[in-house]
Amino acid sequence: MMEATEETRGDWRVVCVKGRADAEAADALESALRSAVEANAKVAADFSALDYISSAGLRAVLQAARAAQTKDRVFAVCGMSASVKKVFDMSGLHQVLTIHGELPC
């Protein structure tokens, strides 16, 4: 089960993602992140309440990052737990995404 909510903090649009970003939730996660990227110049995915991510969730994040790059938007991922960060690190995606320990705003 995954839940995504949006809020504005300063000049950032923050997508707060809660729960599990597994294969069942991946489409909803991608859709939430991409729609924020479509509509805002600076988007942060706040993963501080994200309990779990699999390769399907990673793909969703990567697709959002690609969409941001195409549209010349800023996209950052922040607040990951140690377990979630480990999955990013194992995948190599930490090398292509902007990752902050805390929210940039």
Next chain:
Amino acid sequence: MVLDGNLKELARLTAETAQFCRLHALPEDVEFDVNLVLEELFVNGLQHGGCEGMKAAAEVELALVPDGVAIEYGDRGTQFDPTLVEAPGIVAATPGEPQIGGLGIHLVRQIARDFEYHRVNGWNRLRMRRPVPSEGK
């Protein structure tokens, strides 16, 4: 645990993995990794092995062993030996266009040890172990 070939079975897989880990007082990072390994194998069978829509498409067995959690996974999908898959190029060889094919199996191979594959009577059978430090049990 027997799973039908349906993505909705993930919730049951997650719940049963959690129950096993809590029963044996395993740390949360172990539960996370076992869950991740099983999801990646099951979803791979659904999306690439033809298991989607099959009744009793996959079987999972977990056991506590002296040096970790023994994971046995089987599915009735097309023959696929993940131990032979080369590490995929998800890493940022080209920063703008990272490749993501094979990412799930790559994660499984990062986590699991003593990875073995056999094809038995139409089943892909995998055995592996997620090590657990002795103080973590």
